[in-house]
Amino acid sequence: MPARDQKEMKLIVSEIRTETPEIKSFRFDLGLNKPFPFRPGQFMIIKAEVWNPKRNRMGPVNRAFSLSSSPTDEDYIEIAAKRYEGGRLTPWLHDSVKVGDVLNVKGPEGQFVFTEGESDEIVLIAGGIGIAPYRSMIRYILTKGLPAQVKLLYSARTPADFAFKPEFDAAAQGHPNFHCVYTITRPAGLPWSGRIGRFDEAFFRDHLGPVGTLYYLCGPDRMIKEQAQILTTLGVPYPMILSERW
Numbered sequence: 053m054p055a056r057d058q059k060e061m062k063l064i065v066s067e068i069r070t071e072t073p074e075i076k077s078f079r080f081d082l083g084l085n086k087p088f089p090f091r092p093g094q095f096m097i098i099k100a101e102v103w104n105p106k107r108n109r110m111g112p113v114n115r116a117f118s119l120s121s122s123p124t125d126e127d128y129i130e131i132a133a134k135r136y137e138g139g140r141l142t143p144w145l146h147d148s149v150k151v152g153d154v155l156n157v158k159g160p161e162g163q164f165v166f167t168e169g170e171s172d173e174i175v176l177i178a179g180g181i182g183i184a185p186y187r188s189m190i191r192y193i194l195t196k197g198l199p200a201q202v203k204l205l206y207s208a209r210t211p212a213d214f215a216f217k218p219e220f221d222a223a224a225q226g227h228p229n230f231h232c233v234y235t236i237t238r239p240a241g242l243p244w245s246g247r248i249g250r251f252d253e254a255f256f257r258d259h260l261g262p263v264g265t266l267y268y269l270c271g272p273d274r275m276i277k278e279q280a281q282i283l284t285t286l287g288v289p290y291p292m293i294l295s296e297r298w
């Protein structure tokens with residue numbers, strides 16, 4: 053049974069943007085489906101009929117994508133999707149879906165959310181495409197002028213692999229309550245004056261918030277376990293760590 057507030061919608065793709073060599077943003081007009089309430093951090097399911105190479109025919113695929121737009125973007129929703137080579141849905145999404153196409157979308161779902169008033173200190177920890185739900189939270193907090201202090205710790209392979217970096221940098225300039233710290237794991241010969249290296253204990257120690265800070269983790273299971281382990285070693289109480297496994 054779908055949750056009470058979920059909707060199945062046919063939505064028109066109104067914009068596609070290339071964010072990085074592997075990540076594209078897809079905007080869907082809400083049209084008559086407005087208003088579409090959701091909480092920053094929730095996800096949608098994209099349902100499509102795509103080629104199934106194992107069965108040599110078309111077949112249904114459902115995949116979850118975090119909403120990367122904010123509930124304050126009232127006319128549309130957006131997702132940011134990484135292209136997985138050999139994947140069923142994302143090569144189709146990247147290579148075949150065009151502006152004007154209609155997609156089946158269901159949601160919203162998920163408890164990995166920013167909740168107003170829960171804590172005024174939050175640290176968002178993102179690797180690669182794990183940035184998607186945080187873009188929603190950041191846009192929401194800054195657009196609404198909420199008092200939360202937000203620190204984004206964002207890691208990507210190379211400087212070219214950061215999605216939304218110009219937007220975050222501009223937001224950080226204009227909002228003293230928002231800070232971004234970037235780190236790359238492979239310099240790849242590109243200009244980069246920031247930190248190089250994976251998230252590790254020393255890095256997290258440098259960016260711990262005060263008592264009462266909420267830490268958000270999202271991505272593959274192994275990465276979340278590793279990062280949660282480091283945070284708890286540094287004294288962060290387990291209930292202050294929120295996570296979503298992809």
Ligand SMILES: Cc1cc2nc3c(=O)[nH]c(=O)nc-3n(C[C@H](O)[C@H](O)[C@H](O)COP(=O)(O)OP(=O)(O)OC[C@H]3O[C@@H](n4cnc5c(N)ncnc54)[C@H](O)[C@@H]3O)c2cc1C
Pocket residue numbers: 095113115116117118119131132133134135136137138139140141142143162181184185296297298
């Ligand atoms: C709550 C949630 C939110 C998410 N939000 C986002 C988001 O915002 N953006 C985003 O990009 N993704 C997100 N994801 C991940 C997304 O749902 C998909 O899992 C992802 O996009 C891959 O889908 P796909 O169909 O392209 O690849 P899949 O077909 O699922 O394959 C994924 C990878 O596994 C490999 N693979 C598949 N089958 C096998 C096999 N039998 N043996 C070996 N390798 C195999 C493929 O080659 C591919 O590289 C989210 C997931 C969850 C659960």
